[in-house]
Amino acid sequence: MTKFLRVSALVSSLCFLPLVQVQAAGFYIQEQSVSGLGASYAGQAAMPRDASIIFFNPAGMAHLDQRQVNLGVELIYPHVDMEDTGTTISGFTLDQLGRDNGDGGNPGSLSPVPNAYLPCR
Numbered sequence: 001m002t003k004f005l006r007v008s009a010l011v012s013s014l015c016f017l018p019l020v021q022v023q024a025a026g027f028y029i030q031e032q033s034v035s036g037l038g039a040s041y042a043g044q045a046a047m048p049r050d051a052s053i054i055f056f057n058p059a060g061m062a063h064l065d066q067r068q069v070n071l072g073v074e075l076i077y078p079h080v081d082m083e084d085t086g087t088t089i090s091g092f093t094l095d096q097l098g099r100d101n102g103d104g105g106n107p108g109s110l111s112p113v114p115n116a117y118l119p120c121r
Contacts, residue, residue, distance in 0.1 A: 031113045032056070034072035051117035061119040070117040078108035 031037060033052030036044045045056040051070035053060035 029076070029113055031074040031076070032115055033070065033117075034074070034115075035070075037074065051119050052115070054117050054119055055115075064119065068117075068119065070115075072115050074113045074115075075110060076113055077110045080108055082107070 030041060032055045033044070033050070035049045036052060036056075039049075044053075045060070047053075048057075048060040048063040051061070051064065051068040052072075053064070
């Protein structure tokens, strides 16, 4: 019984530790269907155009006339221009440390975003 009380006290004390807010960076990729992309995703959850309705509204596949397969690939190519405007490390410029003080190039690369849907009913 004392072991149970100790474990319970430990678990309950962990629940009262101060909570820290988590911060993350990222971006949302909407590209979930080729037909939705062509319509700017207007009414995508309400209009069962094809099998990709599964992502936005799974109940919408009941309105499909026949079994469908939907395959698609969108290509995303982000392009960012970076420029070093005088980075310093502890009072030294990168040129003094023997490093290149260039523009940094383009960190983006061509990325495919595939999607596939096969509703089974």
